[in-house]
Amino acid sequence: MELNQQTIELVYGVDxxxxxxxxxxxxxxxxxxxxxxxxxxxNQQSGQQAWVVSTSTGRxxxxxxxxxxxxxxxRLFIPHIVCIVVxxxxxxxxxxxxxxxxxxxxxxxxxxxxxxxxGEAKDILEATPTMESTSGAEIIGLIRNRVxxxxxxxxxxxxxLNDLSREGADPYTARIALRDSPPxxxxxxxxxxxxxxxxxxxxxxVGWLNPVESRGLLWAKGEVPSASxxxxxxxGRKITIDSQVTGRSxxxxxxxxxxxAYLELQVKGRxxxxxxxxxxxxxxxxxxxxxxxxxIANEIRAAFQTSQQLGADAFGIGHAFHRAFPRLWPDYRNxxxxxxxxxxxxxxxxxxxxxxxxxxxxIFPRD
Amino acid sequence: MSIxxxxxxxxxxxxxxxxxxxxxxxPPISIMEAxxxxxxxMILASFFGLLIxxxxxxxxxxxxxxxxxxxxxxxxxxxxxxxVGLVFILxxxxxxxxxxxxxxxxxxxxxxxxxxxxxxxxxxxxxxxxAGRAGLEAIARSAExxxxxxxxxxxxxxxxxxxLVRIDNLTPALERGxxxxxxxxxxxxxxxxxxxxxxxxxxxxxxxxxxxxxxxxVGASALILAITTTVLAGVFGPLFASFLLFPIYTLSQMxxxxxxxxxxxxxxxxxxxxxxxxxxxxxxxxxxxxxxxxFQIKDYRQIAYSVGLALAGCSVIxxxxxxxxxxxxxxxxxxxxxxxxxxxxxxxIAAASRSVIKQP
Numbered sequence: 001m002e003l004n005q006q007t008i009e010l011v012y013g014v015d016x017x018x019x020x021x022x023x024x025x026x027x028x029x030x031x032x033x034x035x036x037x038x039x040x041x042x043n044q045q046s047g048q049q050a051w052v053v054s055t056s057t058g059r060x061x062x063x064x065x066x067x068x069x070x071x072x073x074x075r076l077f078i079p080h081i082v083c084i085v086v087x088x089x090x091x092x093x094x095x096x097x098x099x100x101x102x103x104x105x106x107x108x109x110x111x112x113x114x115x116x117x118x119g120e121a122k123d124i125l126e127a128t129p130t131m132e133s134t135s136g137a138e139i140i141g142l143i144r145n146r147v148x149x150x151x152x153x154x155x156x157x158x159x160x161l162n163d164l165s166r167e168g169a170d171p172y173t174a175r176i177a178l179r180d181s182p183p184x185x186x187x188x189x190x191x192x193x194x195x196x197x198x199x200x201x202x203x204x205x206v207g208w209l210n211p212v213e214s215r216g217l218l219w220a221k222g223e224v225p226s227a228s229x230x231x232x233x234x235x236g237r238k239i240t241i242d243s244q245v246t247g248r249s250x251x252x253x254x255x256x257x258x259x260x261a262y263l264e265l266q267v268k269g270r271x272x273x274x275x276x277x278x279x280x281x282x283x284x285x286x287x288x289x290x291x292x293x294x295x296i297a298n299e300i301r302a303a304f305q306t307s308q309q310l311g312a313d314a315f316g317i318g319h320a321f322h323r324a325f326p327r328l329w330p331d332y333r334n335x336x337x338x339x340x341x342x343x344x345x346x347x348x349x350x351x352x353x354x355x356x357x358x359x360x361x362x363i364f365p366r367d
Numbered sequence: 368m369s370i371x372x373x374x375x376x377x378x379x380x381x382x383x384x385x386x387x388x389x390x391x392x393x394p395p396i397s398i399m400e401a402x403x404x405x406x407x408x409m410i411l412a413s414f415f416g417l418l419i420x421x422x423x424x425x426x427x428x429x430x431x432x433x434x435x436x437x438x439x440x441x442x443x444x445x446x447x448x449x450x451v452g453l454v455f456i457l458x459x460x461x462x463x464x465x466x467x468x469x470x471x472x473x474x475x476x477x478x479x480x481x482x483x484x485x486x487x488x489x490x491x492x493x494x495x496x497x498a499g500r501a502g503l504e505a506i507a508r509s510a511e512x513x514x515x516x517x518x519x520x521x522x523x524x525x526x527x528x529x530x531l532v533r534i535d536n537l538t539p540a541l542e543r544g545x546x547x548x549x550x551x552x553x554x555x556x557x558x559x560x561x562x563x564x565x566x567x568x569x570x571x572x573x574x575x576x577x578x579x580x581x582x583x584x585v586g587a588s589a590l591i592l593a594i595t596t597t598v599l600a601g602v603f604g605p606l607f608a609s610f611l612l613f614p615i616y617t618l619s620q621m622x623x624x625x626x627x628x629x630x631x632x633x634x635x636x637x638x639x640x641x642x643x644x645x646x647x648x649x650x651x652x653x654x655x656x657x658x659x660x661x662f663q664i665k666d667y668r669q670i671a672y673s674v675g676l677a678l679a680g681c682s683v684i685x686x687x688x689x690x691x692x693x694x695x696x697x698x699x700x701x702x703x704x705x706x707x708x709x710x711x712x713x714x715x716i717a718a719a720s721r722s723v724i725k726q727p
């Protein structure tokens with residue numbers, strides 16, 4: 001098919017809706033509006049947006065996509081989809097139909113990201129972008145930029161499929177939501193925000209982790225490339241440390257007849273900000289390391305507790321247990337979700353501060 | 368025989384013959400049986416391949432101037448010899464037909480879903496027949512060019528996927544015991560046993576090079592197969608990996624570096640097609656040459672195109688759909704392969720040894 005007969009889409013949203021008492025799948029797409037030869041100016045002159053958001057429904061996801069045919073003069077070029085957003089209701093009913101489709105259809109790539117919308121995927125895709133030309137590009141930008149604070153564990157489709165096919169591990173991925181624009185903005189709109197975690201039990205969404213808990217989960221997984229941690233030191237001053245995980249091990253044991261998990265984490269960081277007159281001394285570094293380790297351990301504990309309350313093993317403790325005790329696992333396989341809430345997690349974080357950007361102690365104000 | 372091909376050319380031909388169809392179909396079936404231990408199945412299967420290689424070199428030492436079919440006629444009498452030779456060639460034909468079908472299904476599933484399978488089959492069979500008719504020397508020379516080219520392009524692509532392996536997908540080891548590993552080794556054993564085709568090349572290579580050539584071909588193929596199986600199970604997890612119809616293609620879709628090195632699956636598919644054509648051409652030559660010997664046709668070239676057409680027809684009617692095809696390749700095919708590969712070689716060696724002993 002020629003390029004001028006196609007249109008490109010980047011993000012694909014799926015919801016479930018009820019129409020006349022029948023459950024239907026609704027797909028929402030953002031497609032780029034082909035610009036006239038004059039480029040963007042042409043669109044601006046004609047007063048048109050550079051993108052089109054359109055929806056279609058069907059009894060299955062594939063049928064819903066096919067029903068888009070009569071609504072579009074151009075054929076969609078699917079391999080360019082880089083992100084799939086699943087609506088909250090659809091995720092609560094189970095994501096297995098979507099995962100089957102992406103695993104099966106040759107046009108979709110397993111390296112695409114998957115997000116769960118707080119609310120409907122359609123609303124997410126219809127949001128007005130703040131910086132990019134389309135909400136699709138905005139979502140992709142948010143995903144790429146998430147590493148700055150590591151509060152959104154965005155997963156690729158193959159990783160989610162892998163989690164779902166494992167025994168003793170429940171899938172999770174990042175949450176995307178809408179929030180009110182800042183009050184200083186002249187025309188109030190809804191802005192996209194990528195933080196928090198959608199936690200599944202099997203293939204069904206059972207709840208959320210807040211942004212701090214999400215980072216706790218990422219610490220435990222050893223997947224934090226960068227995280228800003230403000231540490232309060234005696235005297236009330238704050239020092240920010242930018243940290244990353246350098247090592248992680250998870251071991252499971254039996255204690256008093258019940259499984260316990262031992263998580264060891266090595267974290268490396270550097271001072272990025274000191275608020276108030278402070279001399280950086282070896283004693284302060286030691287103090288900072290201890291406090292940072294405590295903060296990280298608390299974040300992990302908070303995430304683990306919420307995960308236990310939800311009855312979903314996003315930490316993959318069951319999988320570790322399966323690998324460590326393969327002969328005992330058959331006894332736990334079918335009742336792991338009942339056992340998991342009683343698992344004890346022991347966390348040992350070793351934080352190390354190795355640098356301080358370009359200066360050590362604060363220059364201003366002087367004591 | 369005036370034509371001789373070098374050991375290197377032979378190695379390239381044999382590795383293509385073993386590995387190319389094998390990588391398209393075998394790992395998921397072995398992973399389904401043995402889970403994360405499927406790599407052990409490949410190592411286990413290599414012993415069978417080595418045994419077949421050893422037996423082929425024994426036949427070569429018994430009669431360095433005869434192909435398997437000629438050796439069978441010489442030592443088993445005309446009719447029985449021809450019957451054994453025909454079974455040998457028909458098994459190779461089954462291998463050709465299943466590989467052609469696998470390839471056309473692959474093309475249909477990944478690139479040309481609306482093109483009639485008959486058309487794809489005829490095109491591929493026509494190229495293979497043309498190349499097969501050109502003779503062994505031409506195919507061997509092509510192998511010397513195509514094999515390093517394809518290997519050089521595909522190797523870095525697959526090395527990249529090593530970074531996506533999750534080690535925890537590969538444990539616990541031997542969770543279900545050794546029996547599933549053994550079951551998982553049946554299909555790769557049949558594939559590695561395809562080194563038996565070397566018995567048709569005996570007059571064309573130096574007899575003392577037979578065993579090293581077979582050993583290197585089997586060893587290299589088993590190693591690549593074991594690594595690929597490990598990568599597949601490590602990246603996708605054993606359960607998901609066992610469901611993949613064309614694992615190499617799905618693996619190639621995983622490549623994504625930065626925002627520019629992406630969508631290399633089409634490159635992989637193109638070069639894969641090239642090496643499959645080489646492999647089918649070689650197999651086509653073997654079948655046509657063998658049939659020529661069985662039916663005492665003066666020049667096998669006379670039947671090259673008709674054999675190609677017949678094989679293409681068989682490939683189309685071979686299975687009604689992918690489910691039937693996969694059912695056959697995972698159940699009946701491995702046993703048929705193993706029994707025939709081993710059985711036919713043993714019959715010939717026994718008969719030839721008897722003749723040698725009888726001679727004063």
